[in-house]
Amino acid sequence: MSAGRCANCKDFTECPVCGSTITGFSHVGVRGIPISRSSIWHQAVPCGHRVRIQTEKTKQGGVAGIAVYNGGPLWKDGYQWFNIFWGTSWNGQSLVARIDKAARDIETDRSYSGQLSQYNVGVGSVAGYSVMAEDPGNSVSESDIAGAISNWIVRGSIPDLQGSGAYNIFLPPATIATLGGDQSCSTFCDYHDSANGNAGPFFTCEPFPCSSGCNQCTQEQFDTLTQGLSEEMTELKTDMNPGTGWVIGNEEICDYCDQRFVCNRISTGEYVNAWYSNQTGSCWKP
Ligand SMILES: [Zn+2]
Ligand SMILES: [Zn+2]
Structure with missing residues (x-):
């Protein structure tokens, strides 16, 4: 969806998986399973294979x-x-209001989000939510999401944020x-x-909380979701078009x-994923 080249993929002329000639890569900011695989995933264009990018370890x-x-x-x-x-399965679920509040809490936390000012990143707000009928x-691919956002804007179901904001898709x-194949x-x-x-x-995609692999702290679905959501919100803000913003090798700051x-x-109590501070060289702590 964000096709092009970054410093880590500029020298590839063919796909290492299938050998076909490629024109570039799609770059996606992904929280992996295990989460040590979290990085900017590279999908070769046009063949679509995911290519592992090795960069210097720092x-x-x-x-x-x-x-x-x-x-x-x-x-x-x-x-x-x-x-x-x-x-429709979100209708009447108390989780909806809890998740909406969590997004507000994450965005306005003066320490967690406010300190992203060191990256020239501002503080926004949550405009609201919709449950789609x-x-x-x-299954939902990236192009399914892009198409749905476009339709919802045309229909007036969601605000048209243009480049000045982002959608969290639950x-x-x-x-x-x-x-791709993942x-x-x-x-x-x-x-x-x-x-x-x-x-x-711009958007984050939050699948319904996975039963394993995505929560390092508790067994609660809600905590699984806020760990992932906090990472994707932070990385969207600091690297809106994956790979073009703030990165550490092939990784984003979370x-x-x-x-x-x-x-x-x-x-406010939500579990969050820490982010790397360029000022201190360490990961965020409360
Ligand atoms: Zn790249
Ligand atoms: Zn390929």
Whole structure:
């Protein structure tokens, strides 16, 4: 969806999986299973194979300044989130209001989100949410999401945020997300991307909480969801079009802290994924 080249893939002329000639890669910010696989996933264009990108390891603790900015769009003050609960099974669920509140809490936490100002990233707000009346089917790809966002905007079911915000897409229990040949709760937890490069619309995709592999802290579905949501919101803001914003090698700033995960909560109680601070060289703590 965000096809192109980054510093880590600029030299590939053919797909290492199938050998076919490629024109570039689609870049997606993914929380992997296990979460140590969290990184910017590369899918070769046009064959679609996922290619593992190896970069220099800079995993020593306490090293400041290793995140670099590649010039792409960043989240600004006043940008808005809109939460989309896709499908009729969300109707009447108390989880909807809890998740909506969690997104608000994450965005406005002065420590967790406020300190992203060191990356020239602002603080936004949550504009609201909608429960979508149609069901998404058994699986949802990135192009399915892009098409649905476009339809919902045309119909007036959701606000048109253009480039000045992003959508959190929450899938119901019976629906999996796919990324090429990969499936949620099998090889990844959740991801963020843009439907059209630097222009957006930008979105996170949150499959219904996986029963294993995505929660390092508790057995609760809600905690699984906030760990993933906090990572995707933070990485969307600091790297709106994956690979063009703030990155550490082939990782985004939460991916780095997934390597040695520590359970942390923000002041309102939600479990969140820490992010790497360029100022201190360490991962966020309350
Ligand atoms: Zn790349
Ligand atoms: Zn291939």
